[in-house]
Amino acid sequence: MTTTARSQLPPRYEAASVEPAIYERWLAANAFTPAPEPPPGAKRFVITQPPPNITGALHLGHALTAFVEDILVRYHRMRGDDTLWLPGVDHAGIAAQFVLDRLLAEEGETRATLGRERYLERMWLFINETRDIIGQQHQRLGASLDWSRLRFTMDEGSARAVRVAFKRLWDAGLAYRGEALVNWCPRCRTTISDLENIKHDEAGTLWTIRYHLADADGRPDPDRWISVATTRPETIFGDTAVAVYPEDERYADLVGREAILPFLGRRLPIIADEHVERDFGTGAVKITPAHDFDDYEVGRRHGLPMISILDEDARLNEQAGEFAGQDRYDARAAVLERLRQMGDLEGEAPHQMVIGRCDRCGTVVEPRLSVQWFVNVKPLAERALASVREGRTRIVPIHFEKVFAHWMENIHDWAVGRQLWWGHRIPAWYCPDGHITVSDAADGPGACAECGRPATELTQETDIFDTWFSSGLWPFSTLGWPEQTPDLQRFYPTQVMETAYEILFFWVARMMMLGLFLTDVEPFETVYLHGIVRDPYGQKMSKTKGNVVDPLEMIEEIGADALRVALVSGNAPGVDQRLTPAKLTGGRNFTNKMWNAARFVLGAAPEPMAQPDGDESLPERWIRSRLAATIERATRQLDALDLAGYAATVHEFAWSDYCDWYLEMAKVELRRDDAPAGERARVWRTTTETFADLLRLLHPLLPFVSEAIWEPLGNAAPWATGGEPLLVRAAWPAAAAVDGDVDRTVDQLRDLIRAVRDQRTAAGVAAGAWLPLHVAPAGAAERETMAGGARYLEALARVRPLDLAAEGSARPSSAGSNALGTFWLGSDAASDQAAEERAAARRAELREQVARLRTLLGNEAFTNRAPAPVVERERARLADLEAQLAALGEDGG
C-alpha cells in the first residue's frame, strides 16, 4: 500500500487571490466582534490603536502598527480573552486642510472663494471617500479589527466627548483664554503647538546694526551708537528696548540711556538683563517682545510695550511705516539696503542657527502675540508622570519612561486653539459684555453664564481644537464616554496602547493626561512603542527621496503574511529597523515553506485509512515534546510582548524541528512497507495533530496562510482541528509535558546523523550513495538508543547496512565519535584522506576542550564559589568529552 501523493492544495500559495477571500470568510463569521456578553471569567484584552490620519496613504508605519496589534489581538482572542480592537480614523485637522487646499487649488478654488460652510461640505465629501479606502487597506493587511465599532474623531460621539471634556477643564480652571506668544504658521494661517514647530539647523546671517544714542534733545547722536546683533532685521519695527548684560563694563555707562530706532525714531531704553550673553555678537541685543520668545520674557520682566508688526500672512503691518505691506523677507532685504545706505549696517557674518518650520508645510514659523485658548496641563502632567513612575502604566521599551518623564517635567501650557475650519469648534461663547460661557450642550448655552443675556446675543468662538485634543480622548470616547455605556464598562481601561515612538508626546502623553483627569484611571496598562521602518541604508522613507516601499504593492507581490514576517522578525520594540529586499524574501520563503509542509502533510494520508494503533514512535514522542516546549515559550514571549522572540520561536520550531527533522523521520514511518496499517495511521494522526497545533501557533504571525491550510486539514483530519472550521476562532494550544529523555535521545541521534553526514561530505561521497556504517556504542544504554533510532539513522544519514555491533572491530583513523559511541563509514570512504584529517581535527578539538575544563574544574575558586548546578554541568561535560576521547583510543592526556 502506498500513500497518495495527491495534495489538496495548489502547488503555490497565491496570496493575491487567496487572502481577500479569507478575510471575507472572517467577516462573514463575525470573527472580530466580541460576543454580546464577555465569556465568564475571561480576562480583558483591549488595544488602543492610533487611528490613522484620514489623509494619509497607507505606509509601512501603518503596516507595522497593524501587524503588531493584530498579532497580539489574534493571540488573546485565541486565548479566550474578552478581546477588542476598535478601528478608527482621525480627522487630522491641519493635515486634512493642507491636502484639501491642494486639491481645491487644482480646481481653481481656495478656502476663501468657498467660504467656511461650503468648504466643510467639500471636506466631508473628501473624507467619506478616503475613509473607506483606509478601511479596505487595513483589511488587506489582515487586521482583525471590529468594524462594527468603527469610529471617527469627527463623529457625533467624539464631538460630545470633546465638549464635555473641555467644559470639565474649564470648570476646573484648567482651560483659559489669554494673550500670549504662540507659534504661527503664515502659510497654514494658524497657531501650531511646540511639537509641530520643527527645529532645523540652517545657515543664516548675523547682521550688526547701529542704533544711535539719543542726545540731550532726544535726537540721534551721529557720533555715538550702540551696535546690536540680529538675524532678523525686519523685526526692528517691533523693538522696544536694547538689552546688555548687567555686568558688562563695555556698556555700563549706557544702561539707563536711550537709543533711537532707525526709520521710526522711537526711543528705546537701554536695559540690563541676564538673558543677554555678553560674548555673543556685540553683547547688545534688540528686544522685540512680540516676536521672540526670549524677548517676550525680557519684555515682561521690564514692563516693555509689545508691538506686533506682522499680519497673519507674515507681511509687515502699519507699524512698519514705509515698509508696511511688504513680505517679511522682502522687508528684510529692503531694511538692510536702507541701513547700508545710511551707514548703519556695521557688518554681516555667516551664522549657523536654529530655525523653526511648520511640521506640515515647512514654512518658517513666526512667534506671534495673540489671544488664544490654552490648557494648563501641569497638574495633569504630574498625575501622568506619577502613573508611570509608580508602575500603573509601563512603557515598553523601558528607557522611553525617562524620555516621557523629561518631557512631562518641562511641559508648557497647551495652546489648543487652531484658526482652521476642519475640526471641533471650541464650545465657548462670548457675550457683548465680554463674558465667556463654555457649554457642553450640543446646541450651545441658553444664556450667558455670567449676565444671563440670551443665547441670541452670544457668538461662538470660531477657533477649532488642535486635532490631538480629540485624539487624546480616543480610548474612552470611542466606547461611549461620557455616558457609562456597557462598552465603556466592559472595555475600559484598555490593556495595551501601541504606537510609534514618534508620537509619544503628541498622542500618548495627551491620552494619559486627559484620561486620568476625565476618568480617574490610567487609560492603558502598557504603552508599547515600535520604531521607524527605514530603507536599506537607514534613511527615513519619503516620497521626495523616492525610497518608499508601498505595503500594498508588496502584499500583491509576496502576500500580507510575508510582509508581516519581514517587519516583525528580529525587531526589538522602540528600535528602528532597515527593511531590506532580503528580509522580504525571507518572509515570502517562510510562507512558502509552511504551504509546502501542508501539501506534504495532506498528501501523506494513508489510503485506505485504518484505525490508529500501537505506541507512539520516537519521532512522534519527540515532536510532541518539542511542541510542548515551543507552546510554552511562545506563550511566555507573547505575554511579555516579545513579538520578535515569538516569531523566532515558531519559525525555528516550524522549519527546523517540524520540517527538517520530524517530517523527515515521519516519512520513514509513513513509508514503511512492513508496518501495520494501524501504525501508519497513528503516525499520520500524530503528524496532523501536531501540525494543527503548529498552525494555531503560527496564526498570529501568518493569519492568512495558516487559515488557508486549516480548512483542508480539518477536512482530512477533523480530529486535529477539533471540528472548528475557522482557525481564527480556534483555541490557542495548551502545552503538554516536555519529555526530557526523548529530547535527549533525539538530540544524540541528530548529533550522530550530522557527524556521519559531515564525514560523508569530507570523504566526497555522492549524496545519493548508500554506505555501510559501523558503530561501537559507548554502553548498553547507548546501544539501545541507537537500536531505537536505527531506522532514522539509516534514512537520514543514508547508511546501509548499519552495523551496530562493531565494538571488536579495528577502528580506522577516520573514526568519529559522539556521546553515543564511535562510528566510521564502511568501504573505500573509510580510508579517505579528507575524512581522516577531519577526524584528527576533531580529536585535537576534544583534547583542547578537555584540557580547558580540567583547568576550570581544578580551580578551587571556581568549584567553591560558583553555584553547584553550574559546577555539576561542567563536570558532566568533562566526563562526556573524556569518554569520547577514550572511545577513539586515546587516554585523553
Next chain:
RNA sequence: GGGCGGUUAGCUCAGCUGGUUAGAGCACCUCGUUUACACCGAGGGGGUCGGGGGUUCGAGUCCCUCACCGCCCACCA
C-alpha cells in the same frame, strides 16, 4: 547646551535577572533532479562582542572612561 540610544560574523539584527564552545537570517564556499518545498535540502568557512580600565571564581551582559554614529529635547539674538 542637556538627555537618550547604538557600536556583536561581509550585511541586517537577536542575546532575559553575569554561568557550557556568543546565535539567527541573508551573503559566501562545496555537494545535491532522495516523489512537500531549488522560494529547497546536506555540509562548511567566518566574530580578540568599538578602545581602555575596573568589579567577579567567571563579563557581550555590571561600573568608570574615551572614541565614533544616530535620535530627542532646548529661549544665544
